[in-house]
Amino acid sequence: MFLAVLLVLFLSLLFILHLYISSTLPSPKPHGIFSLPAAYTSFSSYLSLSNAELTRMRASYASISHSHKKLGYSIGYPAKLNRLAEIYQRNAKITRSIAALAELQFPNELGKSGGSGVNSPWWWGSWFTNRTTSQFASTASLVRVRESLKHFVRDWSTDGAIERKVIFTPVLDVLRYLSSSSTSTSPFTSGPYKSLLIPGSGLSRLAYESSLLGFHTTACELSMFMNLAFRFLLDESTTSQINQHEVHPYAHWLSHQRVSWQDDSESAFRSVKFPDVVPSLRDAEVKGGSLELVEGDFLTLSKPQQQRQHSGQQPIDPNPNFPSSFPSPSSSSTGNGTGTGGYDILLTLFFIDTSPNILSTLSHIHHLLRPGGIWINLGPLLYTSSALGSYPGSGGGSRLELSLDGIVRVGRGLGMDVVGFGEDGRKRKKRGTGEDGDGEEEEEEGEGEEEGIPECMKPRTICCEYTADKSTMMRWIYEAEFFVARKVC
Numbered sequence: 038m039f040l041a042v043l044l045v046l047f048l049s050l051l052f053i054l055h056l057y058i059s060s061t062l063p064s065p066k067p068h069g070i071f072s073l074p075a076a077y078t079s080f081s082s083y084l085s086l087s088n089a090e091l092t093r094m095r096a097s098y099a100s101i102s103h104s105h106k107k108l109g110y111s112i113g114y115p116a117k118l119n120r121l122a123e124i125y126q127r128n129a130k131i132t133r134s135i136a137a138l139a140e141l142q143f144p145n146e147l148g149k150s151g152g153s154g155v156n157s158p159w160w161w162g163s164w165f166t167n168r169t170t171s172q173f174a175s176t177a178s179l180v181r182v183r184e185s186l187k188h189f190v191r192d193w194s195t196d197g198a199i200e201r202k203v204i205f206t207p208v209l210d211v212l213r214y215l216s217s218s219s220t221s222t223s224p225f226t227s228g229p230y231k232s233l234l235i236p237g238s239g240l241s242r243l244a245y246e247s248s249l250l251g252f253h254t255t256a257c258e259l260s261m262f263m264n265l266a267f268r269f270l271l272d273e274s275t276t277s278q279i280n281q282h283e284v285h286p287y288a289h290w291l292s293h294q295r296v297s298w299q300d301d302s303e304s305a306f307r308s309v310k311f312p313d314v315v316p317s318l319r320d321a322e323v324k325g326g327s328l329e330l331v332e333g334d335f336l337t338l339s340k341p342q343q344q345r346q347h348s349g350q351q352p353i354d355p356n357p358n359f360p361s362s363f364p365s366p367s368s369s370s371t372g373n374g375t376g377t378g379g380y381d382i383l384l385t386l387f388f389i390d391t392s393p394n395i396l397s398t399l400s401h402i403h404h405l406l407r408p409g410g411i412w413i414n415l416g417p418l419l420y421t422s423s424a425l426g427s428y429p430g431s432g433g434g435s436r437l438e439l440s441l442d443g444i445v446r447v448g449r450g451l452g453m454d455v456v457g458f459g460e461d462g463r464k465r466k467k468r469g470t471g472e473d474g475d476g477e478e479e480e481e482e483g484e485g486e487e488e489g490i491p492e493c494m495k496p497r498t499i500c501c502e503y504t505a506d507k508s509t510m511m512r513w514i515y516e517a518e519f520f521v522a523r524k525v526c
């Protein structure tokens with residue numbers, strides 16, 4: 038009897054201890070589905086999740102009639118599924134490597150410290166791992182891992198150069214214009230322009246290219262899927278050579294294919310090598326620029342000046358081995374000497390429509406710019422409530438879905454002059470449009486058009502794709518809008 042009471046007491050104590058630990062230990066999901074544990078679990082589970090999908094495909098094939106199976110066999114369909122299994126294995130080399138690096142760089146957060154961390158008792162590692170694994174096993178997202186693999190191609194391969202050229206060129210042209218000293222007297226600019234923020238930077242190729250132009254560039258990305266993938270490129274232990282890695286980014290969607298799997302060079306099973314350059318956060322230093330990563334929510338970023346004073350938002354550098362050139366945005370970000378602080382330039386690429394509340398995004402863009410600062414935008418308006426999951430960053434529904442003229446008018450109301458747009462939020466009069474074959478629809482200067490707008494700042498429609506498979510029978514072409522706005526007050 039006494040022993041039974043003792044046992045009950047002991048079990049109750051264990052239960053209370055469990056509740057206490059659960060409530061006091063840090064939550065493993067600071068950004069939910071884009072958090073470190075979610076991304077880590079997803080990269081780790083890529084192969085098992087893919088194989089589960091393949092098992093379903095095999096079961097579907099097995100369910101067709103014997104005579105149809107014979108037909109399928111005659112064109113090598115079962116062999117195609119076997120090839121798919123091999124491809125998953127090859128992709129998993131990369132995803133496993135990304136996950137392994139994450140374990141090294143975030144040992145405490147991922148419970149891989151073996152209990153040696155300051156706050157980690159011996160049982161913490163396996164308890165945390167079990168907890169996060171069970172928490173995210175159901176939400177482990179194959180879609181987001183696959184998007185990251187496609188971003189390696191778009192951002193960091195020779196194959197992605199065509200897509201990059203179409204969307205990067207207009208933006209980089211403005212940056213070049215702003216970096217030239219003569220712009221300080223233009224009616225649309227008030228230089229010098231040195232500090233640059235790119236929220237929703239994805240795999241950061243644009244941020245990297247911008248930093249090479251001499252800008253002090255801050256790349257801010259919420260999704261740890263993107264951040265872990267970029268870290269995989271930045272860390273010498275995982276990436277040290279051009280074209281070191283090979284990925285099969287398109288093997289996950291077999292619709293719209295023209296060529297059978299046997300022709301690996303043209304089919305969805307083809308591989309792409311990356312990276313076309315081996316990036317380092319220090320590369321920009323020789324050009325007088327810098328590249329800083331902020332792994333977190335752009336909406337919580339403060340102005341550079343405040344950042345230094347209140348240290349509310351610090352770049353994340355959890356691993357002493359991780360490249361640590363995380364300079365603060367330039368002190369020139371007080372720009373024209375108003376002393377109010379803020380970034381000189383804010384650049385959004387395929388970003389503003391990913392926000393659950395675009396008004397918060399627009400307000401924060403305005404807030405973070407210094408007076409005279411420039412906002413450059415290029416992208417479509419694919420709101421996430423109507424296109425859930427279309428982008429890697431589209432986690433939840435949008436609370437409101439503004440049209441372009443609405444965005445321009447809100448921008449104006451906040452104190453930003455959107456160059457080349459009228460009071461009604463529409464592009465100023467134009468006489469016609471025509472494609473120059475480079476994805477860009479040019480607008481001729483028309484009557485009433487604002488005079489003296491630098492060519493590179495004129496609003497334009499840019500026909501472009503986003504991580505597209507060029508060989509398929511289906512293309513999704515965006516007519517993305519490019520515009521530049523200036524913070525007036």
Ligand SMILES: C[S@@+](CC[C@H](N)C(=O)[O-])C[C@H]1O[C@@H](n2cnc3c(N)ncnc32)[C@H](O)[C@@H]1O
Binds near residue numbers: 239259
């Ligand atoms: C459509 S993707 C575009 C990525 C990149 N600009 C490009 O063109 O490759 C949008 C990105 O914004 C990120 N994102 C969305 N909301 C964010 C926020 N509040 N703070 C930082 N990043 C955010 C998403 O995680 C996603 O990587």
